[in-house]
Amino acid sequence: MEFPQETASAPRPITVKQLVYRLRDVVGIAVGTQWVVGELSNVKYHTSGHIYFTLKEQGAEIFCAFFKNAAARCPLRLQEGMKVHVLGNATVYPDRGQLQLVIKEVRAAGMGDLQARFLELKEKLQREGLFDAERKKAIPAFPRSIGIVTSSTGAVIQDMRHVLERRAPWVKAYLLPVRVQGSGAEREIAAAIRAWSHAPHNGLPPVDVLIVGRGGGSIEDLWNFNEEIVARAIHECTVPVISAVGHDTDFTIADFVADLRAPTPTAAAELATPDGPEWLRKLGRMEQALHASARHSLLHARLKLDVYLRGRLLDADSLLAPYAQRLDGMEESLLVSSAFRIQQNSLLINQLEHKLQLSHPRHLNRERAQQLSALQSRLFHAATVRMTAFSSSLALLQARLEAHSPEQTLSRGYALVENEKRQLIRKTDQVHAGEKLKVRVFNGHFFVTADKHQ
Template sequence: MSDLFDDPTPDNQPGQNAPEFTVSEISGEVKRTLEGSFGRIRVKGEVGRVFKARSGHLYYDIKDDRSVLACTTWKGQIAGLSVVPEEGLEVVVTGRLTAFPAQSKYNMNVEEVAVAGQGALMALLEKRKKQLEAEGLFASERKKPLPYLPQIVGVVTSPSGAVIRDILHRLRDRFPRKVLVWPVAVQGQSSAAEVSRAINGFNALTPGGALPRPDLIIVARGGGSIEDLWGFNEEIVARAVAASDIPLISAVGHETDTTLIDFVSDRRAPTPTAAAELAVPVRLELLGWTEGQGARLVRSAGQAVQMRRQRLNDLSRALPRPDTLLETPRQRLDRIADRLPDALIRGVDRRRLRLSETAASLRPATLRQLVQARGDQLRNLSSRLNIRPIQQGLARQQDRLAQLAQRLDNGQTQRLDRYRKSLESSGRQLEILSYKATLDRGYAVVHGADGVITCAADAASQSHLQIEFADAKIDVTPMDAGADARPRRKAQAAKPQENTPDNAKPSADDQGSLF
């Protein structure tokens, strides 16, 4: 570097030969000098202006009472920051010092941000708390009631710690429920992002789906320092809890630990075990309470029935006897029954007198006039009555009736024809299947007293036989063949029919005896 800027010839000497550099050469040499001299450094200061560009890069200042250092964290490095810089926060940044030749400025590329002490963390926490409280995230009216007996409990915690074992053990002792565990990192740089994703993921599940949506969420973690619990103080976690549609219990740290999630959640539990106790009631206590209520119900029902029975007995003693109630109506009935015959006679006499008076006032001339007036009225009405539409309607109905009768006759005739053809077809099939067709081919049927004879021994025992041919039946008397019947039958069966044509039918004269 010294060789680059050494001037071999003084300015006051004639014929100086000083080298000339371009702006890019000078800027590059300055950049290399800064990066080579400082390398990786740590700087402590207060965060000033913070600006996140549309490209995703983060620009901010680190300052003290006299100077300001421009800092840059690229988009890919932001996820690795344990603390996101906020204006007014005292931090210690770690990175590399570099230059920006386009504007002749130098800045620091920050790779890691840490809070400079617990006091600064508490100040940042108080600042965030006031901001969220001003937005109404801590308001009691927005907190949702916890379900009395949730079917499914979602737990956001580390799967390898003692917290999840305590929660599962407590739930199993009090009232066993289905538990969905969403594993997350409960401390470190990725803790806040994983916890917020877990809460949003539980809310995104479909109720009653293959992976059912929980009715209650528990966010739990064991105790630790404020740095260990800082992930639950991040704004992203607080806003995820506030946006949750599922009731949420926060159980982060011990009873003395307080984080932002405790103020935003619907209920805070001092420990993870206490969160399990808030989530479900004690099953044995519910059973005991139910049995007690049942016993009270039985006792109350028995006492109510007994009181009403006693009241009924008291009212029944106060009522009069049935005979006493019927005495007055019975006497009234007797008096009315005594007066009834005289009343009927007087009524008939009055109606007879009225009839006589009416009949005396009627005269033949008056009757004739009345009949004539009624006849004139009837003729007037008949002249006004037009019966032609009625006759036309009757004619149309008669024509329709005749058409229906004709259709009925045609349908009946067609139906009888179908039945006749079906009967004839069945008769032909019966004739084909009948043994009569076999008789036409030259066979005969032998009938005895007990039915058809099929063997010679049965025929020999018969006193009378009847042979049925295709055209007629003849009666024959069997010969007494005795012991020769069977050998002759065999001989006839063995004799070949050489000179008989296949289609020739034996005549009645050639047939002879069957034996």
């Protein structure tokens, strides 16, 4: 490999690896081992035993790696928002060219700003009773419809949709999309919760349970769910609310106020719906057990009856005949009842399959196509009516214009007189004796010479 010729203004090039290792050496010498104070964010415990986090303050942050051997000696459980002193070596991670601190020791330094705000609001709302268990509403076991407040993009809503379709395809789910991160998102979330609370008076369909949440992230990403406006909207909601914010280790104010906390949005969809396939299996097992119990009871009764009849006089048949007949009737009724129950369950399954087919995109597209065809017909008819009206108006205006045209006036015996300068003669004082004039009539023109004024 040939390098460009080295000059005073353009030194000899080096490779990326040489540059990164040179930066690592410079940073290590210039900073060395240093105590740094900051707030923890994006704390991740790796399966290898290493801990990775971001140490930050307002306007600055640095990535930190706390390797297994050093992390094992740390007595603290590192959490989002915790304020700490860390002892570490400043270096550059060559694979990414990333500046980072390799941590040797971590000591608690107090409470971070976000963590302090979190605990302050939590204590305030707890004193007001917003977390009390007796105020929480029960989640219905068999909801007919579910409202969802989350972002319309990302994997969260798709995962929830798959769970609902798998567990309870007959349940109707409605999404009211909101921003779940960034400035002002908390107001959108609170407004959506209040909107579901006032359904159907505001045009939204009524729901039996409401899921509010988003996927995982740092404490800053989840902070909108720690705002007081969201907590009070959940508390005042007339519909039972399931909070599903972040992962299992993430806790927000919304989790404490909600009627039920789910560790993840996917788990919320599972908690909000019954397991349809499992319930069908349970009903099948119960039906089989009922049939087995009935057959056993009938067989036992028949055996007792046979023993009794064999030990009595011959005319005992006439005495026991009504009871035997009644027993046969009971058996027949039981079989009819079981068949009817099976028929009902089959009908229910058929209804659920029919509802699922109606919600299929193919059926919905067919309905939309019919609606579009009807709208096209109405549009064509309206356009035809308008064009007819415009044609009539245009014909009327044309007739009026022709009635007032100069040609029509000339046809009635009038004439137009012009001088040699093509000026229209309206008064006698515009004409001079001997002047040649052009006279225009309906079918042509001719020239005359002026004599004198009169």
